[in-house]
Amino acid sequence: MRLTLQGRVRKRRTISQSFPRVLQLASCEHRATDLAKAKRVQKWQRDPEGMRLRILEAAKQEFAAHGLAGARVDRIATNAGANKRMLYYHVGNKEDLYLAVLEGAYEKIRSEERGLDLEHLDPPEAIERLIDFTWNYFLRNPEFxxxxxxxxxxxxxHLKRSTKVKSMHSPFVEMIRTVVTRGVESGDFRVAVDPVQLYISIAALCFFYLSNSATLSVIFGRDLLKKEARDERLAHMVALVLAALTGKSTADFGKAVGQGVRAPAHQPV
Amino acid sequence: MRLTLQGRVRKRRTISQSFPRVLQLASCEHRATDLAKAKRVQKWQRDPEGMRLRILEAAKQEFAAHGLAGARVDRIATNAGANKRMLYYHVGNKEDLYLAVLEGAYEKIRSEERGLDLEHLDPPEAIERLIDFTWNYFLRNPEFxxxxxxxxxxxxxHLKRSTKVKSMHSPFVEMIRTVVTRGVESGDFRVAVDPVQLYISIAALCFFYLSNSATLSVIFGRDLLKKEARDERLAHMVALVLAALTGKSTADFGKAVGQGVRAPAHQPV
DNA sequence: GAAGAAATTAACCCGTTGGATAAATACTGG
DNA sequence: CCAGTATTTATCCAACGGGTTAATTTCTTC
Structure with a gap:
């Protein structure tokens, strides 16, 4: 009893105390428009939209770090500089938060994907750009x-229930389709590979390495995320895919391969 | 109060009631040695080793299905046909269970890997076998x-703390190294690709597709796990890797590519 | 400057969960 | 067949964690 009470009080205090420290978080594009006069003055103590963004950002980090079941609503609130009640007020319950984060993540990558223009590049270069983008996007957004x-x-x-995400088509499959067609016509590529399979393969090469870098690093006994390792990996992936498509070993392929992160003979796996 | 009590009672009953039904689970190689006579007679109501195996199997399923945080110790107990106390008795607490499962999983794949003999095959065939094994192992062991x-x-x-796993070297890196060397010498392969990179790439191509098949299936609006899709994927992966290594389009590559799971023009991604 | 809406906070409820205890039961060696 | 050990069961509980309620503060509008 006494213990129970103490526990509770301590918990509460923790939340309240750590609350004031926040405010270093995400995108508060407000706070520029406060002139303290006109109708639309907002000198916010309150900041609904900023709050919502901070909540979603904190939720993203939390879900990415601990998964759905491991995520703690209290931690999200604290890290957003908010009260737990605010999460429910601005977004909803834990699952709502999660879905909002997931949808936001898809929106973001789709949006950046659309910014990539492969039309004016010659096919091999286009493919290289595609791999480079995918790789760096995953590197920059490990939460994704x-x-x-x-x-x-x-x-x-959750994704199944989200009409939102289902309606967000990636432009990449079509981009790949046209690039491959052009490549075959120009003679750069030998075969008209299925764009969906190629898309998945490129994502796979990047995704697996980065997503599993923790276990792989332990298994191989070296840090797969350090600069040299990353550079070598990117070179390898580009060389692999381009060699398969063009039938020629790229300069990179010849270079990167067979050296670099070389396994010391008795390589653990 | 009344409710609280009911809740508890209901839970308890649930565990006890569902207990008798078990016994369809894993490897009970015992029960053959019971002659009900000699010193070592074991006509088990009790079955310590069988119990331990059932617990680990149930734990594997539970952790695979729900992750570490989402796994429920009670569910593991129920599904193992055991009492919760048995888990602690035979294995340890939740994290001990998890680590035991993880180590078991690595042991299992390492063991099967060792059974794969690539030495007597010609290099392209060896690589194909390697991909085929990896793909099918992942298909057969989604929990992994x-x-x-x-x-x-x-x-x-957890892996970092497991000296056990760290000492389990995969034979594949060395296998790949010799195969690639032989391939280059025989002229089958054009370049001496780094075996570690190739190993990771092959795992990546298989792993990502299967591990992410749920979200990918939603995104693409079709079932990526149905037979035809799986077959096409395997063909694509083999073709991709072999084309890169040999510089020639395999028959498979020509065939599989550009057809099959074709995206209906406006393919969602 | 007051009424009402919007945002925020504090308090806490209550089922769940990992874990623990102790008692019962099955088996063993002597 | 008895003492002791190994295995199993039936309860229990403190802490946690998601969610809610009600009150408070801040902003808007008229």
């Missing part, structure tokens, strides 16, 4: 990888 | 994929 894994653990249960 | 993802979510925290 974690979220996808979490959602797959849940057998895509 | 889920466990790896879970462990990576935990940043390999």
């Amino acid at each position: 990888l974690a979220l996808l894994n979490t959602e797959n653990l849940a057998k895509a249960r | 994929l889920a466990l790896l993802n879970t462990e990576n979510l935990a940043k390999a925290r």
